[in-house]
Amino acid sequence: MQFRVPKGTTDIVPDVAVKWQYLERIAVELFKKYGYKPIITPIFEHTEVFTRSIGSSTDIVQKEMYTFEDKGNRSLTLRPEGTAPVIRAYVEQNMNQLPQPVKLYYTGPMFRYERPQAGRYRQFWQIGVEAIGSDDPAVDAESILLLINYFKAVGLKELALYINSMGCENDRPQYIEMLKDYAEAKRESLCNDCVKRIDLNPLRLFDCKNETCQTVMADAPKLIDHLCESCRGHFDEVKHYLEMQCVNYVIKPELVRGLDYYTKTTFEVVSPLLGAQNAIGGGGRYNKLVEEFGGPSTPGIGFALGTERLALAVEKEGVFDVDENSTEVFIAVADPAAKHAAVNILYELRAKDVSADIDYMGRSLKAQLKAANRRGIRYFVFLGSRELESGAVVVKDMENGAQEEVKLNELVEYLTGLVADISERVAD
């Protein structure tokens, strides 16, 4: 009986891992340009960190968390998302003493116990950013634009951006009462789930896929129409910044998102290339969260994107061109007598930053070439007893078949020269 990965998890095999690293590299470069720095938090936290912040009535907390007790009887939870841990760290590490806003990014696995599906796993990877300390609508715009620009940077063209405003602690309770009254009056025409939602989580009433519910809710009061003056102004500013950058957006009043901590701006980016699990990134403002964790009243905003969904979308878009940066030089040993000398050269090349490899399978010369050629290695160095005697080796460029004789003591210099030429050309 062979072992299999647990349900909803998967091995990221080398060919895929290379692509992920590429996606991550582009992200890190871009985040740096926007002034964000990395932060790494533990993969598990005290369960409270998530129940308090995400909200105890949410699906994530109610049925999706990997919660366990350790040998010291602590209740711990594998992180289902990245924002709460970062905010916990912000408070615990007194980052309010740093120049504000504090701009952070993270990457890593998240865990949710869900029914697996393409683009949805129990261990999944996210890349996220948080900007903590400013309520400037320009920061909201920066967050949204960073997400959009990143997707464009990795080659996505087909994207839809949805935005909404959840209001603040002043206008939300008023609105929820209004919404409850409306739904209560229409109680008879709503499905069972929605009737439950009236008291449990009225904002979710808009999410129901049931057609009659949707028609009923179409006429319901929208939070976006009942914002206080300050929230309305904030939202208008955000939209203005987006328009300045010619970024198309759709205002989606029913965009609520599954975490309770959001205030004001929320947003989500959807790829039409994917199936039902099409949200490749999303986020929002969380102006009460730092306080919730016992820190000073501090606003914040951030987003997270799903690495495997992004990879799927980029794949479907058709242009996942990752520079393979494969091995550059292969040392072909034509004669077992030359093996020691060959290994010596191998290490010399590597010490000079030339990526080089050699056969470890005891292959015939021909088989060595075949195997190395399949790996896409461009330069071959032939080394046998002939070369050892003459003190000169043959260097072959596999792209055009050209061969050249090079003295052994000049070989390293010769090859570093060739390889440097290539990387310069690639850089152009």
Next chain:
RNA sequence: GUGAUCGUAGCUCAAUUGGUUAGAGCGUCGGACUGUGGCUCCGAAGGCUGUGGGUUCAAGUCCCAUCGGUCACCCCA
């Protein structure tokens, strides 16, 4: 958690109404005269047909269970 669907070599797929030693392509490994790749040709390895039961003279093919994938719901990244 609900409903549907699928599960044969590393990958993509075959296998007449249940009927003898389950096949192919790609990939992997080796070879095609003695020290030179890509193309071509030849050959080899690799499957207890996801797993466990059952029906039958006989099961990859039918039934049940279980595990896993996929699709939709739920939810979200």
